[in-house]
Amino acid sequence: MIKNGYRNDCFVASVLLTLYANFGELGGVEKLFRRIGDKDITAWNSMILAGARPGHGSSHSMQLLQELCQTTLLQIESATWVAVLKSCENESDLVAAFVDIEWKDDSSWSSIIGTYKQNDMELEALGLCNCKEMLNEGVNFTSYSLPLCFSACSQLSAICEGKQLHVLAIKSGYNRDVYVGSSIIDMYAKCGNIEESENVFSEQLEPNEVIFNAMICGYAHHGKAQQAIEVFSKLEKNCVAPNHVTFLALMSACSHAGYVEETLHLFTLMLDKYKIKPKSEYYSSLVDAYGRAGRLEEAYQIVQKDGSESAWRTLLGACRNHNNTEIGEKSAMKMIEMNPSDHAPYVLLSNIYNAEGKWEEAIKCREKMAKIHVKKDPGNSWLV
CATH class of the missing domain: 1.25.40 (Serine Threonine Protein Phosphatase 5, Tetratricopeptide repeat)
Structure with missing residues (x-):
């Protein structure tokens, strides 16, 4: 492949790097990597992953990460941090690696926060996205990193940190972004402050299905079926098309409240008007509604x-x-x-x-x- 000139093809080279690594040929991996002329981020990720094999520690991956930052202008992406994370013996290694990077932009901050979130490490994600630290470095939160941070707050019920991030979102204007706005609504609801979720919802100038779903899910989380139905009515009046998330949250709220007829109406509406194919979860909500009402024969027919x-x-x-x-x-x-x-x-x-x-x-x-x-x-x- 080298004779045919493929050594500078980053895609082919990356595949070969992975192949060598799978066979434990780390020496061959290093040689091949150094012979690639114009390395792209995929080649770097493959090399970092190769060094992340069990028993090799994190030092080699850390050195490669530093080399990547110091010798190229390539943008570090989430896959890079995932590769580094796999080589780390503990979370502090990854934090140390990130802190050591001299040049950190919005994208690199978003990537590492996302990496922690994807690996169910909400506490680390929240600790890393310290507002003061990011602002001191001249880095701004983005419409991608803010929802990740709000999601971490939701999982940890960290309402104090969530409020701080909310203030920052308002100052930066990102609170008007539908994905940021929906994550704020979700955060307050899961932290027990449904009133603040309502306030954020009312501030949305042009709510779409993401915003409506966040508010409906928030009411469902708090067992407020009637309020969830009212938001759904607003959704329809605004000519916004509901999706499977909308109906699942509504049916769950109604079934838990004992609203049998409303649950059945929503199920029928979903099928007939919006042509959404029901999944098992929808049938379970319908069965739950009939079951709570003691109408077990009807529930049995649905399950069949x-x-x-x-x-x-x-x-x-x-x-x-x-x-x-x-x-x-x-x-x-x-x-x-x-x-x-x-x-x-x-x-x-x-x-x-x-x-x-x-x-x-x-x-x-x-x-x-x-x-x-x-x-x-x-x-x-x-x-x-």
């Missing part, structure tokens, strides 16, 4: 149409709440047929038998569970 494990599980839970042995047995048998190793149908059915005073059936159910080596996860308590 869908047939998903989640819908059967929802129905079985409703049977447990209403002590319906007949439909409970059918639901449990169907769940066992679909997933024999799942302990839930055995436990729920046993509880139904116990509630009905059918002690022998309950014992047999538990014995059958033990016979096929299905174990129930032990419960935990914070009481001491």
